[in-house]
Amino acid sequence: MDNLTTKQIKTRWTDVKKQINERQLLAYRVGIALEQWDTYMYSIPNDSEVNRIYLSIQEDRTAKTLRIKNGLSKIVGYRESVQFARKSGVSDSYIRNIIEGKNIMAGYNIINKLELFLNNVLPDFELSIENPLTLKSYSQDYLGEVASEVNKVAENLRHYCFKLSEMARKQELDKDWQGNPISPSRIIEYSMESLAELKAKVDTFWDVYIEKQVK
DSSP: OOOOOHHHHHHHHHHHHHHHHHSTTHHHHTTOOGGGHHHHHHSOOOHHHHHHHHHHHHHHHHHHHHHHHHHHHTTTTTSOHHHHHHHHSSOHHHHHHHHTTSOSSOOHHHHHHHHHHHHHHOTTOOOOTTOOOOHHHHHHHHHHHHHHHHHHHHHHHHHHHHHHHHHHHHTOOOBOTTSOBOOTTHHHHHHHHHHHHHHHHHHHHIIIIIHHHHO
């Protein structure tokens, strides 16, 4: 490995600490003993130790990505990448890159989501012990984001109520940036499209992650 400057070592260690703080059991996997935790978290080890831990994390991410690739390959025959994306919360292009071997070292945020997904659809796929995601925490985050999107649509519709009254008073339509009239019901159409997408997200999530748990 090329020698790094002091600044580069510091930047590398900052990145390493962030990953360990998000997956604290990762510290044990890369050989940081409990009694060393405070020392490692509040100071910078020597260069060789920083590089050792950095490479250990890369190896761990590579191994986990390969395990995910093997898991995805078991179901790719009857589920396309777009369907995977809808169910797992990871983009279809990212999933394709993993399946095709173009991405051999995914980030932990992707690993977390895909492990949780595969754990729910494949009976023999276990979550990594360091994976911080739980079904409950992921459900709260995912459905919380959907709820925020629903609220945005509701706000747009509330604004549209006033806009509709204004159109009735003026007897004219708004225009787009090219000067063309905008359909008086365009906001309703847009809202219906958005709500249909959000409905699909909720139904799909519930089917994959929740329904199996309550049966």
